[in-house]
Amino acid sequence: MDGGMRRRLIAAAALALACTGFAARAADPDISGVWLPVAQLSTPWPKNLPLTDAARTRLAAFNHDRDEPAGFCMPLGTPRNTISGTSPLEVLQTDSRVYFVFQPNLLNAETRRVYLDGRPLPAADDRIPTWLGTSRGRWEGKVLVAETIDLEPQAILNGAGLSHGGALKVRERWQVVEDAKRGRLLVDDIELDDPESFTQPIHLKRVFAWAPDAQLAEGQCSERLWIDTLWRYRLAEHAAAAAAAAAAGAKNAAAPAATGAPP
Amino acid sequence: MKPLHLRIACVLLALAAPFTLSAAEHPAVAREMSGVWLPDSRRSGRFPPWPLNAEAKRAAEHYAQKYGPIDPTIDDANISCLPESLPYSMRLLAQYPFEILFTPDRVTVFFEIYGGVRRIRLDPDPGSLEVLASAMGQSFAHWEGDTLVVETTNIRKEGFGIFSGNPPASNARRIVERISLVRNPDGAKQLSNEMTIHDPVVLTEPVKIQMFYKWSPDIEVGEYLCQQDIWDQNVQGSPSSVPWRQ
Numbered sequence: 001m002d003g004g005m006r007r008r009l010i011a012a013a014a015l016a017l018a019c020t021g022f023a024a025r026a027a028d029p030d031i032s033g034v035w036l037p038v039a040q041l042s043t044p045w046p047k048n049l050p051l052t053d054a055a056r057t058r059l060a061a062f063n064h065d066r067d068e069p070a071g072f073c074m075p076l077g078t079p080r081n082t083i084s085g086t087s088p089l090e091v092l093q094t095d096s097r098v099y100f101v102f103q104p105n106l107l108n109a110e111t112r113r114v115y116l117d118g119r120p121l122p123a124a125d126d127r128i129p130t131w132l133g134t135s136r137g138r139w140e141g142k143v144l145v146a147e148t149i150d151l152e153p154q155a156i157l158n159g160a161g162l163s164h165g166g167a168l169k170v171r172e173r174w175q176v177v178e179d180a181k182r183g184r185l186l187v188d189d190i191e192l193d194d195p196e197s198f199t200q201p202i203h204l205k206r207v208f209a210w211a212p213d214a215q216l217a218e219g220q221c222s223e224r225l226w227i228d229t230l231w232r233y234r235l236a237e238h239a240a241a242a243a244a245a246a247a248a249g250a251k252n253a254a255a256p257a258a259t260g261a262p263p
Numbered sequence: 264m265k266p267l268h269l270r271i272a273c274v275l276l277a278l279a280a281p282f283t284l285s286a287a288e289h290p291a292v293a294r295e296m297s298g299v300w301l302p303d304s305r306r307s308g309r310f311p312p313w314p315l316n317a318e319a320k321r322a323a324e325h326y327a328q329k330y331g332p333i334d335p336t337i338d339d340a341n342i343s344c345l346p347e348s349l350p351y352s353m354r355l356l357a358q359y360p361f362e363i364l365f366t367p368d369r370v371t372v373f374f375e376i377y378g379g380v381r382r383i384r385l386d387p388d389p390g391s392l393e394v395l396a397s398a399m400g401q402s403f404a405h406w407e408g409d410t411l412v413v414e415t416t417n418i419r420k421e422g423f424g425i426f427s428g429n430p431p432a433s434n435a436r437r438i439v440e441r442i443s444l445v446r447n448p449d450g451a452k453q454l455s456n457e458m459t460i461h462d463p464v465v466l467t468e469p470v471k472i473q474m475f476y477k478w479s480p481d482i483e484v485g486e487y488l489c490q491q492d493i494w495d496q497n498v499q500g501s502p503s504s505v506p507w508r509q
Contacts, residue, residue, distance in 0.1 A: 032366065073344065074491070074494050092364060092369070094297075094366060101371075109379075132486055154498065217395065217397070
């Protein structure tokens with residue numbers, strides 16, 4: 001090897017070393033793809049929830065027909081979109097962000113945006129609660145560490161009506177693990193920290209199985225509202241016709257029953 | 264911070280790495296197209312009168328006679344929070360941004376309005392997936408030079424007049440979009456979308472429209488809750504802001 005060749009090799013090696021900060025992005029763990037929740041591997045809600053008195057009172061007062069946002073096509077919200085249901089999750093990943101796209105059954109799509117680019121949280125006077133929350137994240141080795149705040153307290157945490165306050169912090173650790181039996185799994189270790197509702201943080205685990213052949217379809221919760229809207233007018237027409245028929249003494253003129261309650 | 268020449272060398276090295284090139288196929292343009300855009304309503308074109316063929320005209324007239332006049336308080340599905348389908352979803356109202364995200368073999372468009380998600384596959388193999396018709400349809404794209412060419416079929420068909428005056432469409436509707444980076448007269452970065460709508464069942468000729476979107480790096484796509492009004496009525500017992508819902 002002549003001197004020139006050696007110098008070029010050393011220069012190339014030095015450049016490769018100097019670039020590792022840049023190249024590290026390409027080496028970020030890959031959690032992208034479509035994943036299906038595996039209920040058997042996930043942790044259910046603990047039987048004895050460490051609830052504060054305020055949270056206990058709210059839970060006792062929960063009325064499904066009145067207080068279930070999903071019944072009105074509102075979002076599940078974070079973290080309920082992540083820890084409930086059987087619908088697939090799609091993870092889209094670049095070096096600066098990870099998006100979790102949920103398509104809950106019979107609801108609208110929900111996109112959780114987790115920024116990894118170190119951008120600051122919004123200023124205090126610019127922070128408003130949202131159903132999906134404000135998230136920041138970073139890679140710690142193979143784990144995506146994410147924290148979500150500013151969550152809308154009108155959202156609930158599960159179908160039983162467990163609620164949270166506006167100060168809820170959702171801390172998550174997302175990682176892909178290889179399971180001998182089930183192959184690639186996406187595991188989310190979740191901590192729900194809300195002193196107003198919980199006397200101590202609640203820990204849950206949500207496990208998803210890799211489903212490379214699955215794809216998310218479009219869902220429109222609002223089609224129910226739309227059909228309801230049309231039906232209200234059609235039912236009014238039926239009722240008017242039935243009343244007219246009843247007035248004329250006709251038999252079998254009953255109108256179909258109106259179902260105004262949300263599903 | 265590394266010296267500039269070293270950073271440039273690193274960027275060149277990274278760009279030359281085959282995994283980067285194969286990931287986005289056109290990394291430089293994809294990077295420039297990634298991000299948040301706002302419709303430029305002033306510069307964008309308008310739909311021309313729809314060249315309906317004789318049969319479609321007859322059907323529209325028949326519908327208007329039988330069910331008309333269109334009552335927006337009943338007949339407009341937007342009021343019930345149903346999102347508009349293509350092509351109307353890309354001809355957005357000025358205040359609603361959308362975000363383009365490139366990932367390997369995929370372009371995803373996140374609309375703020377109705378929280379819509381549009382998935383465009385860069386994967387050349389369409390596979391044999393059977394999907395139901397949807398508002399966003401089924402889209403495949405490829406690069407022609409620096410232009411992203413998107414072809415969409417399987418778009419949900421709408422009834423006459425349901426979306427305030429939109430013309431009838433058939434199952435054969437096929438939309439081709441040629442999306443490229445341009446500059447507006449002030450030199451600001453914009454996205455141009457030259458759209459051609461083919462629908463030989465109802466149109467005598469394809470309809471063309473060009474739309475522009477403004478580069479908007481300082482905003483994020485927000486949360487859009489169309490159903491908030493109905494929920495608020497429920498939670499607060501307050502009258503609706505929509506008069507006919509009260």
